[in-house]
Amino acid sequence: MNARQRKVLYRILPYAVLTLIGVCFLLPLLWVLVASVDTNAMQTLKWPHRLTGMNYQEVMTSGENQRAFLVGLLMSAGQAFLVVVLALLAAYPLSRYQLKYKKPFMLTILFMTSLPITAVMVPVYQLFLTLHLYDNIFGVILFYVASAMPYGIWMLKNFMDSVPTDLEEAAWVDGASVFAGMRKVVAPLMVPGICTVAIFTFSGSWGNFFVPYILLQTPENFPASLKLYQFFGLHGMVDYGSLAAFSVLYAVPSIILYILSQRFMSKGFGLQGGTKG
Amino acid sequence: MSSLTVQPAYKRNKTYTWLFYLLPSIAIMLVFFIYPILLTFFYSFTNLALTGEAARELKFVGFDNYTRMFEDSTVTVSIWNTLVFLIGSAVIGQQVLGFLIALLMKHKRRFFRRVIGTVVLAGWVTPEIVCALCLYSFFSDSGTLNSIIGAFGISPIAWLFTVPMLTIILANIWHGTAFSMLVFQAALDDVPSDIEEAAVVDGASRWQILIRITLPYIKQTITTNMMLVTLQTLGVFGLIYAMTGGGPGTKTTTLPIFMYNQAFINYQLGYGTAISLLLLLMGIVLSLFYIRSMRD
Numbered sequence: 001m002n003a004r005q006r007k008v009l010y011r012i013l014p015y016a017v018l019t020l021i022g023v024c025f026l027l028p029l030l031w032v033l034v035a036s037v038d039t040n041a042m043q044t045l046k047w048p049h050r051l052t053g054m055n056y057q058e059v060m061t062s063g064e065n066q067r068a069f070l071v072g073l074l075m076s077a078g079q080a081f082l083v084v085v086l087a088l089l090a091a092y093p094l095s096r097y098q099l100k101y102k103k104p105f106m107l108t109i110l111f112m113t114s115l116p117i118t119a120v121m122v123p124v125y126q127l128f129l130t131l132h133l134y135d136n137i138f139g140v141i142l143f144y145v146a147s148a149m150p151y152g153i154w155m156l157k158n159f160m161d162s163v164p165t166d167l168e169e170a171a172w173v174d175g176a177s178v179f180a181g182m183r184k185v186v187a188p189l190m191v192p193g194i195c196t197v198a199i200f201t202f203s204g205s206w207g208n209f210f211v212p213y214i215l216l217q218t219p220e221n222f223p224a225s226l227k228l229y230q231f232f233g234l235h236g237m238v239d240y241g242s243l244a245a246f247s248v249l250y251a252v253p254s255i256i257l258y259i260l261s262q263r264f265m266s267k268g269f270g271l272q273g274g275t276k277g
Numbered sequence: 278m279s280s281l282t283v284q285p286a287y288k289r290n291k292t293y294t295w296l297f298y299l300l301p302s303i304a305i306m307l308v309f310f311i312y313p314i315l316l317t318f319f320y321s322f323t324n325l326a327l328t329g330e331a332a333r334e335l336k337f338v339g340f341d342n343y344t345r346m347f348e349d350s351t352v353t354v355s356i357w358n359t360l361v362f363l364i365g366s367a368v369i370g371q372q373v374l375g376f377l378i379a380l381l382m383k384h385k386r387r388f389f390r391r392v393i394g395t396v397v398l399a400g401w402v403t404p405e406i407v408c409a410l411c412l413y414s415f416f417s418d419s420g421t422l423n424s425i426i427g428a429f430g431i432s433p434i435a436w437l438f439t440v441p442m443l444t445i446i447l448a449n450i451w452h453g454t455a456f457s458m459l460v461f462q463a464a465l466d467d468v469p470s471d472i473e474e475a476a477v478v479d480g481a482s483r484w485q486i487l488i489r490i491t492l493p494y495i496k497q498t499i500t501t502n503m504m505l506v507t508l509q510t511l512g513v514f515g516l517i518y519a520m521t522g523g524g525p526g527t528k529t530t531t532l533p534i535f536m537y538n539q540a541f542i543n544y545q546l547g548y549g550t551a552i553s554l555l556l557l558l559m560g561i562v563l564s565l566f567y568i569r570s571m572r573d
Contacts, residue, residue: 010483014381015389021378022393025451027421028411029399043414045421090302093295107568112310114505114564116512118533119557122540122549123316124309126325146309149302178294207404209515210533214541228406229519240414247407258402 035244042240055245064219065227065246071137072206072223079144080202084194086145087152092182094153095160106157112150121214128215135217143211148201159193160186192264199261203254224250314557321554325547342551352552354527355535359511361442362531366449367510372503374450375457379465380487394458401455409519412448413437441521441529448516453509457502464498465491497570504567511560532556 027045035041036056040049059065094102124143125134133139167189168181176184187194205211209225216222222230228246324338346352378397382390400408415421416436423433436444468491476486492499514533517523523530523538530538532552540549 014385018378018381018385018389018393021374022396025396025400025454028415028451029396029403031414031421032407032411043417043420044424046424086302086305089298093298097295099295110568110571111564112306114508114560114567115314116508116556116560118512118514118536119553119560120310120313120317122536122546122553123313123320125540126320126546127309127313127316142305143309146305149306149310153302203402207406209404209406209519213515225404225406225515228410229515232410232519243410247410251403251407254404255399255402258398 032244032247035240036248037245038241040241041244052241055241056249058242059245059249065224067220068222068224068227069249071221072225075137075141075144075212075223076202076206078138078141079148079205080198082141082145083148083152083201084156084198087149087156087197088182088187088190088194090153091156091160092186094157096165106154109150109154113154117147118210121210125214134215135221137216137221140212140215143215144201144205144208147211148204152197152201155197156190156193159190159196163189195264196261199257199264203257206253206257317550317554317557320547321551323547325550326544338547342548345548346551346555351527351530351535355530355532356555358442358527358529359531362446362449362513362517362529363507363510365442365446366453367506368503370446370450371453371457371506371510372499375454376461376499378454378458379461380491382462383465397458398455400451401453403452405452405515406519408448408452409516412444412451413520416444437521438525441525445517445520445529448520449510449513452516453506456509457506460498460502461495464495468494500570501567504563504570508560508563508567511556511563 031045034045034048037051037053038046038048039052039054041055093099094106099105128134128136128139128143131139133142163186167185171181171185172178206223207225209229212223212226213229216226219230228243228250231246232243321342322337322339324336324341378393382393403411417423418433418435420436422436427433472490472494473486476490481489512533513531514537517529517531517534518537521529523534527535532555536549536552536556539545539552
């Protein structure tokens, strides 16, 4: 191999390797997309028998499925809202006041962001039985809020640090209280940060399977993730078309939210701590 | 300037308003996060169970759950499986593949970067259960992979039965690589190009630049990312549970799956908690390392 051939090879090789990786990542995904519009979907990726919207129609018109999506939406939106409000309140003194134990507190928070939630689910289950929160949608929301709280506080505190204090002080001169200054001056300046936290907590719980699987029992309370799991248990993986359509519909909110989050993440993707999927 | 003339409101009234702001979040974390962690330690020394006599009367059993763990051969198997899964899918798979993609994508055509980036990201954005479904049908007997090798005249292989661990490792790589890719893309963009250019002038090969300049420069990112990815992988349940259910036999039973089986299938909550303590301790150690790496 002479020098020129080597140079050409070096130029082409990365494209070839990346294309191969891309194809490997694409194939499983392509199956779910194609199967969802195929009248006669199979387990393998193949050219659709005939294109149809029937699978989607079937999934969307089912009352049970609509309910599961609404429950999932309620859980995730409820969690995101509560996390943002509570974390904003907590972030304020952590960002503005000089507190004695601030540093150890923030380190504890950072530590908690990375703990695997899976490891505490058995005691949480027992706790929910004693508190009579088992099989209760709002109980699940409370647990979701608690588990996302460290991430929310960590992120919002850091975002708040970058909002200058001069603006609040100007508001105080005009007679605003601390709380009003925070609500009307600081929070509006943190909209990108608030959206980032809301989106990440929302999609975290929207995609979560383990927590509702442990804490819920009645099928009426199941969010979309559990319904999907139940779906492929019940139909014995036969009705691939509807299964794929359900999967696509269930994945859509996560995808939209990810695209939205890109608009708020101006600083690119650095390691900011506690980026729990 | 203004801070000199205006007494900040929180200094004017020397009350504990900060406590009022912090209290709701601390309360909810105490009840639903920290208390369960403490309960993990507590329950692991009890005979807590869902049914039978133990369900009515909670008793301390000392280290019984732990001695039982050491005698239980499935524990050894699931610790081993967890390590294989962690190293295969997180430490090697996601890290190396993520880095490779980020490195190869550097200075490539914008359109090409976009397409490959989007495809890899799609696996990350897709919810866990949908990933499990996509990869399950990809590896299933009449799935896409067997169709592909069939086109080359190779007879179908029952991937989920013959190499179940490999399938869940690949599934987790598919689901998680984008995270490492994004992290390394950001890190590689921060490597000053003049250092690399100087090395090229001095006659360094691509390989030398990578080993001697690029990798040492992003060492910090590698450590932090390794910690985070490992922590995320440690708690993976749904992906494995929906794809193989921990089977066949105990071939893909990782600690979370084993914990679930003991606590909710065999109704041995105390024993299940002892197993989850193992998981928790691994998480705590890794988290401490993670914080250290963030502080430096």
